[in-house]
Amino acid sequence: MRKNKQKIISILIFAIVFNLALVGLYTIVLNTIKKKSENTSTVSVELEGYLNKEGKVNTVKSAVESTKDHRVKLEKYFINIDGIPVFTQKIESLKEISGVDEITINGLKQKNNILLLDFKTVGGFEDVLYLVQLVENLPFKVNIKKSYITKIKSAESIEEKIKWNGLFSIEIIGFLDNQ
Secondary structure, three states, rough: HHHHHHHHHHHHHHHHHHHHHHHHHHHHHHHHHHHHHHHHHHHHHHHHHHHHHHHHHHHHHHHHOOOOHHHHHHHHEEEEHHHHHHHHHHHHHHHHHHOOEEEEEEEEEEEEEEEEEEEEEOOHHHHHHHHHHHHHHOOOOEEEEEEEEEEEEOOOOOOOEEEEEEEEEEEEEOEEEOO
16 A cells, blocks of 8 residues: 555656656747747838838829829929020010010029019010010919110101010019929
8 A cells, every 4th residue: 555655656756747748848938929929920010011112102103193294294394494495486586476676585594493484575566565464374383573675766657567575574483493
């Protein structure tokens, strides 16, 4: 019986030690799984953030591509530093349309996003006024700052028009300096 008791105690001690070992192993495995789960969660959140950023970038790219035609049309309403010669030629080409005898650009300055332009015209009174209307109707925001129209020559015959001299200072808002 004593042997039997000793055997039961050894089995009991072995069972307790075995259970403690299992509980320890279970705790180690559980902690390892918990750490892996936390790492996986962190990586998942980072990946989701990256995918959101990537999605936003793709959305912006597609918006940029889809609005290209609109931006090209919109850029026509601005003058950049490279477009000044073209713009001055456009002003000078209004000579034929308006019927004035002469258009001379006297000054061209830049102030922030405003282009300041001074020009002189010679022609009939109606032609000079029509030229002013054409300048106002250019596809830019135009402010006429100064406008002087003076008679320079009386008509010597019935067929000849009275000549008028016009001096104008205008501001074109929407100038881009490319800096």
